Amino acid sequence: MFHREGQKIIIITFFLVVALILAAQFYVELEWLRLGIQIGGLVLLILVLQFFRNPKRPVTPNFDEILAPVDGKVVVIEEVDEPEYFKGKRKQVSIFMSPVNVHVTRYAASGTVTYSQYHPGKYLVAWHPKSSTENERTTVVLHTPKFGEIGYRQIAGALARRIVNYAEEGEQVTQGQDAGFIKFGSRVDLLLPLDCDITVKLNQKVVGAKTCIASLRKQDD
Template identity: 40%
Template sequence: MTIHKEGYSFLIWTFLMLILLIIFSFFLFSKLLYSFIFMFLIIIFYSFLIFFFRNPKIDLQKINKEENVVISPADGKIIELKKVFEKEFLNKNCICVSIFMSLFDVHVNRYPVSGKVIYSKYHPGKYMVAWLSKSSLKNEHTTIVVNTKENKKILFRQIAGFLARRIVLYAKNNFFVKKGEEFGFIKFGSRIDIFIPENSIIKVKKGERVTGGITKISIIR
């Protein structure tokens, strides 16, 4: 377990500001006990920030042994599992699997399949709560499409939530990527939608918790 690179500068600046707040509290509060209580709360808050930016290690070699398996691109809970018509790029019926990431989930986003990135686009938008269906296209989001070795196109989206104010995207067009590698990060609550071929075998169900880079979402046929 390590700290994700997206957290380095944020944690450093936050640490400096919190140190100043602790020093200021000794002048603000008349009783020393109140200052220690305030300092204790600051430590809990900062510990949570470190916890949020955690980055678990996964075995890329192991998860890439099964080429036709789509893995979860993020930690979280399956909130939707339905057939939809994807009209931004694929222009066909798909199965959409939506994963909601709470503040307590790992927010690293990983490629669900291996292949070539053939589409990558950022869309500005609103910041509605991420579990609403309409947030998929109305909120700030990105769209990425990977074409697998079997010529199966898998589309997935990072979707900002009410608290998420920054989507980080690493995906670049025409780059070859491996399943489980990082393609982005979303800060403070968000959602991932993944669009799978309609004839795929789905391995998860609504309400189930999944782990990014580990849980099998589907098998492509």
């Protein structure tokens, strides 16, 4: 299954590759060069198909957990000052996506979208400390039943030149539901309450809509 954001690119790439293979077959006399062109075309098509894959991940919503919004590796776990919406301290968990990861963004929790804003910006490499505030990005905030308000940012990187965000203010969303797409690698920051427990570690690989990122802090008896 492929994501809808890739349909046009997949179709264009398919026809270009077919044309390239046929052109090489009829107009390139050197066998090694002809095979190289044809194999290169097929590899390109496979890479595009791989990039836009959209595996089904059924989720039974759990109000006590925040799930990973994307596939990737945890590169930041820290307390930060968030000036855009929360205007105070939050726990930030950042997930870096390489070009080989699934790039679908999924809602980390069920709730109501209270804020959704696009910001134009730079294209610093995604692991740069200033990418969260200076790169092209979208900021989305959800009001959840048990965690209160949580936020996430889709951040463009050096290769990612298009962020797709489906969140609309006032919309009711479900944990695991498709929330958008980032083309060609970048990162997502989760902005969580200080009183939640982070359940992942630095450099841990996470799976969107499957890996628990944070849970409610257990109350002492």
